[in-house]
Amino acid sequence: MTSANTAPILKSSHLLGIEGISAAEVTLLLDLADTYAALNRRGEKKTALLKGRTLINLFFEASTRTQSSFELAGKRMGADVLNMSVKTSSVSKGETLIDTAATLNAMRPDILVVRHHDSGAAELLSRKLDCSVVNAGDGQHEHPTQALLDALTIRRRRGGFENLTVAICGDILHSRVARSNIRLLSLMGAQVRLVAPRTLLPCDAERFGVDVFTDMKAGLAGADIVMMLRLQLERMTGAFVPSAREYFRFYGLDREKLSYARPGALVMHPGPMNRGVEISSDIADDLDVSLISEQVEMGVAIRMAVLDALARGQA
Amino acid sequence: MLLRGARHDGDLMNGRRIAFRNARLIDPASGLDAKGGLLVENGRIADVGPRLFNDADENDFEIINCRGLILAPGLIDCRVFTGEPGSEHRETLQSASEAAAAGGVTTIVTMPNTDPVIDEPSLVDFIKRRAAATAKVRVAPMAALTRQLAGVVMTEIGLLKEAGAVAFSDGDRTVANARVMRRALAYAATFDTLVVGHAEDPDLSEGTAMTEGEFATRMGLAAAPSLAEAIIVERDIRLVELTGARYHFGQISTHASLEAIAAAKARGLPITCGVSAHHLMLNELDVGSYYTFRKVKPPLRSEADRAAMVEGVASGVIDVIVSSHEPQGADTKRLPFGAAAFGSVGLETLLPAALSLHHDGHAGLSHILKTLTASPARIMGLNAGTLAKGAPADLVLLDEAEPFVLDERKLHSRAHNTAFEGRKFQGRARMTFVGGDCVFDRTR
Secondary structure (H helix, E strand, O other): OHHHOOOOOOOOOOEOOOOOOOHHHHHHHHHHHHHHHHHHOOOOOOOOOOOOOEEEEEEOOOOOHHHHHHHHHHHHOOOEEEEEEOOOOHHHHOOOHHHHHHHHHHOOOOEEEEEEOOOOHHHHHHHHOOOEEEEEEEOOOEOHHHHHHHHHHHHHHHOOOOOOEEEEEOOOOOOHHHHHHHHHHHHOOOEEEEEOOHHHOOOOHHHHOOEEEOOHHHHHOOOOEEEEOOOOHHHOOOOOOOOHHHHHHHHOEOHHHHOOOOOOOEEEOOOOOOEOOOEOHHHHOOOOOEOHHHHHHHHHHHHHHHHHHHHHHHO | OOOOOOOOOOOOOOOOEEEEEEEEEEEOOOOEEEEEEEEEEOOEEEEEEOOOOOOOOOOOOEEEEOOOOEEEEOEEEEEEOOOOOOOOOOOOHHHHHHHHHHOOEEEEEEOOOOOOOOOOHHHHHHHHHHHHHHOOOEEEEEEOOEHHHOOOOEOOHHHHHHHOOOEEEOOOOOOOOHHHHHHHHHHHHHOOOEEEEOOOOHHHHOOOOEEOOHHHHHHOOOEEOOHHHHHHHHHHHHHHHHHOOEEEEOOOOOHHHHHHHHHHHHOOOOEEEEEEHHHHHOOHHHHOOOOHHHOOOOOOOOHHHHHHHHHHHHHOOOOEEEOOEOOOOHHHHOOOOOOOOOOEEOOOOHHHHHHHHHHOOOOOHHHHHHOOOHHHHHHHOOOOOOOOOOOEOOEEEEEEEEEEEOOHHHOOOOOOOEOOOOOEEEEEEEEEEEOOEEEEEOOO
């Protein structure tokens, strides 16, 4: 199936962000991911497309979901997968990121998946390595595979992005998920809204071509998709938000606030969730409303598609 | 006149009709200044106008003949420190309300630096309940901007606003950290709520009690340069520009601050400011021989700064005049100047002090009253300060000409630390009404 078509999908040999990707590339990636989603629901989930290739997962930040998703994607594609986390790498012994890159490069991997707490780290590595680099989240900059899996989830439920209103709610300021999603959803023609207290909104947020709301009910009015963001616990003790209870009162998604959205509106969350802070449990667990599990499922499919696309470029 | 209980608003069971006749009506909100009458029904202003009740049937109404005195909206004092909770021996909401009523003040905006600090929704609720149960005038509580007024962590501004806080302030403390202030302002802007700032650089002013200058040097008193105020004024103006927050400088006292605020207003920034009665009336020399009742925060300034404050009120750059009522007892005031507490009571001298600007020819009566009624109501978002039909019947009947000498023993406040002891004034409240109920009557 997938091996039958090997036409190139991505112009770049890396996936560093949504910035710079065209709508046509996104559409091809989502189409390809749809086939992997179908494959993943079968008993036999494995292809041999990446047989003999080496995938390194280099995670400087702890991540259960994204790392295991990439690992599974690589294994289902037949690649040899090596997981390196910061605790076991020599970075903790003082090695610079560039030195780590040179060391890894010498091992001749084909694809490096990297997550790092500094914005721009993935791009820096891409300039020092001979292999393809996939950004699995760099600082507050981008998390392109999250935005792609969100887009895939939305497209499978809603058929497309035209005339779709997506409200992204929460800690926009610190969120790479928000930045990638704003870019991708706008690119695909959706109407994007940002909903947050001013302390969690970037300066000049309007310049992203989005509508900005500080009142959640107004921001959700008529929305088709409500995308909640995680609020780090350390950010709700007074520096950005006075308390968790106040945050939930004004920006936590509950039935009352959700009732302002369009009837049948769907709820997304990149995880991990803070129940009772940004989302109430009854919404998170409501399968008619919540797409949270589906997002995780689509995460594996989109990453398989990304690995496939990058491998085609190397062939 | 009837002296009625403490609670007024929404008293719809009260079917009383009161007719004020033969008054000089001054309503700065509408620009009205004319002879006429005013009708109160169910605690609200039912009608107002030049020829009202000229031929009223005395059996229909309770009639108050104003005999040509001025009937104006009750005053709103935006800066009142009380001792409740925590220092009830200095002042309670009840005793502050007695002083307010005697001063023609029908709404007091209370400051949050009590013990405990008003930084929790339940404490806002406490103030409102205590006020409802004990106070003769309306009480509009401010809540703290940062927890414990420590200038580190912002308070639950959204929940506190829902609980009834009208504005957010750290009282007489300045938030020293610009990052904390920036975020607090941005967060306050989210809820379109007012932040009331105090401008006194904490490092420059730490341990001082006077304005730096020849007088403080002669007296040997630790002093801070007056620019300690303008530094913070300039900083906060820039932060308002960045965040879009509504900001009110609770009280300014220097010419430099006034110039900065005038420029900020000209740029269209949502900034307002107040001045205390004592900064309009007194200068640093009035501290005399270590007179602690005139140790206030910020300290009394030079004569040039005082004159600038008067000019600021006249020009309208200064929006409101406040009492900065701060009760202190012998325990905190009968001390060497440096060790004594800051503050002066002021609820009963606010109107007389403000009227002196009129008597001295600096500003018209309506303009002066505007700084005490319509302007504070607009800034604080209060449904008060006007003689408009339907507004609560919060009124002051005042004699602008009546001369008197201030006698601290006759003050209604529990504390008597007035900066104006022995001062000759002209003009004061004769009667005060809250929600149509007479809460003070000097003729009785």
